Amino acid sequence: MITEDSHGPLISWNSSSDFCDWSGVSCGKRHRRVIAIRLQSQGLQGSLSPHVGNMSFLRVLSLGNNSFQGTIPCELGRLSRLRILALSWNKFKGVIPTNLSGCSNLKKLWLNKNNLVGSIPMEISFLSTLTELVFHENQLTGGIPPFLANLSSIEILSLTRNPLGGSIPHTLGRWKRIKEFYLGVCNLNGTIPASIYNFSLLTKFGLDFNQLVGSLSPTFGSMVPNLIQLQMGTNQLSGLLPSSISNCSKLHTLSMSENYFSGKVTIDFANLKDIVYINLSKNNFSGPRKYNALEFIGSLTNCSSLKTLSLSQCKLQGVVPTSIGNLSHQLSSLFLAGNQLYGILPSSIGNLGSLTYLALGANRFTSKIPPTIGMLKKLQFASLYGNQFSGQIPNAIGNLSLLNVLYLDSNNLGGYIPSSLGNCRNLLELYLSDNKLSGNIPEQLLQLSSLSVKLDLSHNNLSGSLSAEVGNLKTLSILDLSNNDLSGNIPSSLGDCDSLLQLSLRSNLFQGMIPASLSSLKGLEELDVSKNNLSGPIPPFLERLALQLLNISNNNFEGKVPVQGVFSNASAFSILGNNKLCGGLVELALPKCKETHKHKKRFSLFVVFILIISTLLFGSCFVYVWFKKKSKAQQHQSLTTEQFCRVSYHQLFKGTDGFSETNLIGKGEFSSVYKGTLDQYDNLVAIKVLHLQIRGAHRSFVAECEAWRSIRHRNLLKILTSCSGIDIQGNDFKALVYEFMPNGSLHECLHSNANTSRLGLIQRISILIDVASALDYLHNQCSTTIVHGDIKPRNILLDNDMVAHVGDFGLVKFLKASSNQNSSTGVRGTIGYAPPEYGLGSEMTSSGDVYSFGILLLEVMIGKKPIDDIFNESHSLHKFAHVALQGHISDIIDDDAIVVQSTQAKAQKIEECLASIVKVGVTCSMESPSQRMNINSVVHELLHIRDVLQNI
DSSP states (O other): EEEEETGGGGGGGGTTOGGGSSEEEEEETTTTOOEEEEOSSSEEEHHHHHHHHOOOTTOOEESSEEEEEOOOGGGGGTTTTTTEOOOOOOOEEOOGGGGGOOOOOOOEEOOOOSSSEEOOOGGGGOOOOEEEEEOOSEEESSSGGGGGGTTTTTOOOEOOOOOOOOOOOOOGGSSOOOOOOOEETTTOOEEEEGGGOOOOOOOOEOOOEEEEEOOOOTTTTOOOOTTTTEEESEEEEEEEOOGGGOOOOTOOOOOOOSSSSOOOOOOOOOGOTTTTTTEEEEOOOOOOOOOTTTGGGGGGGOOOOEEEOTTTOOOOOEEEGGGGGGOTTTTTEOOOOOSSSEEEEEGGGGGGGOSEEOHHHHHEEESOOOOGGGGOOTTTTOOEEESEEEEEEOGGGOOTTOEEEEESSEEEEOOOGGGGGOOOTTTOOEOOOOOOOEEOOOOOHOOOTTTEEEEEEEEEEEEEEGGGGGGOTTTEEEEEOOOOOOEEEEGGGGGOHHHHEEEOOOOEEEEEOOOGGGGGGGTTTEEOOOSSSEEEEOOGGGGGSSSSSOOOSEEEEEEEEOOOOGGGOGEEETTTTOOOEEOOOOOOOOOOOOOOOHHHHHHHHHHHHHHHHHHHHHHHHHHHHHHHHHHHOOOOOOOOOSSOOOOOEEEEEHHHHTTTTGGEEEEEEEEEEEEEEEETTTTEEEEEEEEETTTTTTHHHHHHHHHHHOOOOOOBBOOOEEEEETTTTOOOEEEEEEEETOOOOOOHHHHHOOOSSOOHHHHHHHHHHHHHHHHHIIIIIISOOOOOOSSGGGGGEEOOOOOOOOOOOTEETTSSSSGGGOOTOOOOOTTSHHHHHHHOOOOOOOOHHHHHHHHHHHHHOOOOOOOOOOTTTTHHHHHHHHTTTTGGGGGGGGGGGGGSSSSSSHHHHHHHHHHHHHHHHHHHHSSSSGGGHHHHHHHHHHHHHHHHHHHH
């Protein structure tokens, strides 16, 4: 019943050799009967045959880490000699067979990482020889049954990540041999039974991410002296943290974060010499006013293996002792943020040469930032925001060449911004806002092409002009220079920052006009140039940008206010304090613009000109149609980028009413898309006109043509023809013509307020299946693997039947093609959807498309964009979904996707399906490419889920 054998272990399973010699098979020496089958991690797919139950001498059945589906055959209960049953990391579904109790000699039962449901059957308690019960990461419910106490030989219990619910039975305290006890993320409540403290052999204890209450026994650590791992984070435990934990001399991991522990930390860490990880964050370790809450730091100096120390948001008061510099040379993460620490940050901090993460924000540190911070050569993340640091930013920070993120905002820092920051060649984010910095913005900082997320220099005293070097920030998403004293003209080089989403120059002394070069910022969503000395007319290009917010108030703009684009929504823009403006929307209550005779004359000439052009166009079209009717149909040719026009510019001009704004249906970085008509096609078409003046647009056209030459699929947008010629002004003109999609983009269906036809659950899954099928075709079914490079809702278009079609192949990459076919150079996709490795310079891969699909799936199901305000560097859409999987997944699903059912059983099944869908999105969007799903598996998983839902 195995349908796929990708690693080939079953090639040897044939009649030409003895079955005892088959790969993965072991036989007994005397009776030549099969006693073991070990086929773990062999890429097997299919079902587990019930005939395995006939192998009466079988002792080991190990099939872990494959893709077996279906139910676990109840016939396995016949295997009375079986000692090890390992079916973990598969896709088994259904309930745990009750007659596994027939496996009376079973010692290890591993069913983890499957899709098993129902409760733990009582018959499991009959397995008196069982030493390992491993059921974690399934969908088991019904609580932790008290009858498990009958498993007197049990050594390992792992039920983590099951929605079991209920409390921990006190009867489990009867176990005498238990060594590893994992009940994390099980939705448990109540207290920890005192009987549990009798687990004297316990080495690993995990109860994290539950709702457990109460306090720990003061003698807890003395009763479990063999502990190596203690994890009780994210509960509601309170009281003192037992000082007896000092007796756990073998402890490696101590995680007690996000509880209500209070009082003084009295653990003597000097006894925990092997400790590697300490996380006590988000507790309440406040004490008397004169008490220094960090005095226990000194006892950590003997912990030479310590790598992580997290004490953030613990209400700790006091100063950081100099002994902080004596901590382990292996310490890589130090988190002290969100406390009430004050005084001077010791210069000994520079001794921690292995630090990669340093978080000291939201405290009350004073004086200068010690220059020794420049000795932390491995530092990648530094957060010192929200303190009272004064003096200058030390030049030594420029020594941190690996730094990715630097938070120095909301302090009292003064002086100049050090030019040495230009040496931080890996810097992605820099926050210096809300300080007292003065002088010019150093050119070295503006030359940091690595800055791709945010540069925030707002609320300082910076002066001088903004250097043209700002144009080097080509990948930057957010630039905030507001509330300074910057002067001069806005540099035209800002137009080179073509990845900008938000630009704020508010409250400065800029003068002159808004440069026309900003028209190239096609992705710009927010622009604020208010409270400056800008003048001239409002640039017409502003209404063509995809702006969501525009503030040009309190300047000296004059003339007519546009009414298109952002100017069509009075709540999306502000023009207050510009007294020479006229026209615009009625609700602005501005005076009407005066028309001069000269203007009327120009208008009349313009009308005459348009009539002449229209006549010429009509004539051209007439000749073209006549010629087409007379000539025979020519054989279809593949798209090329040569000067060959299957349709002419004049036809496209006519079919879109002169590329009018009323026919504009979308804008991108390199193109605008219009709806229109063409004589040779009965239905509406979509015409994608390339902005050839934008660098990269021609390359995008070439890439898209190359892609469309060889790919055809039901879920790919169908291209009809192309145009490569000259426009009415003699400029190069290139366009692609596609089938028109009447239901617009997936983005509009999900997020447009005007959309009254909301997507239901089955519709959403069907759309996701369509997109995944298209990617499976591109990745696995084309002669050359094709990477799309920009999977996002705006590039998913919906036809009359709500079938999804993937479009926009402007960033496409052919993995085996020559370099001149690779259009991805310098392109990193769209923020929020592009995988993290692209931001670090990695090449585009098919796993990058899978990441983008995972984010798209979560957006479709949850209804939130990955760049929504609730998400930041520490809380992403991926993490939001991952955490939700530990509770009721329906709580985060978009309301329109929820199906109300009349019975609890149906609601439970739907909840399980929703969880399975979100799991796919979470797995696809894992940070590590190697952990992401294969897109082919995604298609099969979603098809299965849809089938289940349709049968509920």
